[in-house]
Amino acid sequence: QVQLVESGGGLVQAGGSLRLSCAASGRTFSRYAMGWFRQAPGKEREFVAAISWSGGSTYYADSAKGRFTISRDNAKSTVYLQMNSLKPEDTAVYYCAADRTYRRVVEGGGSGTDWGQGTQVTVSS
Numbered sequence: 171q172v173q174l175v176e177s178g179g180g181l182v183q184a185g186g187s188l189r190l191s192c193a194a195s196g197r198t199f200s201r202y203a204m205g206w207f208r209q210a211p212g213k214e215r216e217f218v219a220a221i222s223w224s225g226g227s228t229y230y231a232d233s234a235k236g237r238f239t240i241s242r243d244n245a246k247s248t249v250y251l252q253m254n255s256l257k258p259e260d261t262a263v264y265y266c267a268a269d270r271t272y273r274r275v276v277e278g279g280g281s282g283t284d285w286g287q288g289t290q291v292t293v294s295s
Contacts, residue, residue: 176288190250
């Protein structure tokens with residue numbers, strides 16, 4: 171099991187930027203694919219972005235393409251989500267996820283996926 175702790179959320183105006191971080195511990199971070207998900211009030215959790223264990227492959231939800239960038243630093247056991255041009259509809263709790271299988275992260279996680287506790291992102295108009 172991987173323990174995940176997100177940080178970097180906050181309140182930002184529309185058009186602004188935030189960088190989320192997710193620090194991992196407990197297992198060999200470099201063996202895990204990582205992802206970011208979000209859940210807005212009254213809505214289901216949705217996929218945002220994924221990155222393979224090496225960082226060589228990334229995948230984004232349509233809502234994130236061109237605005238968000240996922241990256242990782244295996245030496246620091248940390249994955250990042252750089253969010254630019256933020257919109258009010260990006261307001262949500264953002265969760266970090268870890269799984270041995272990249273495809274499972276892309277598909278929304280499964281029984282083997284570890285999750286962080288989330289960090290709130292609020293974008294004001």
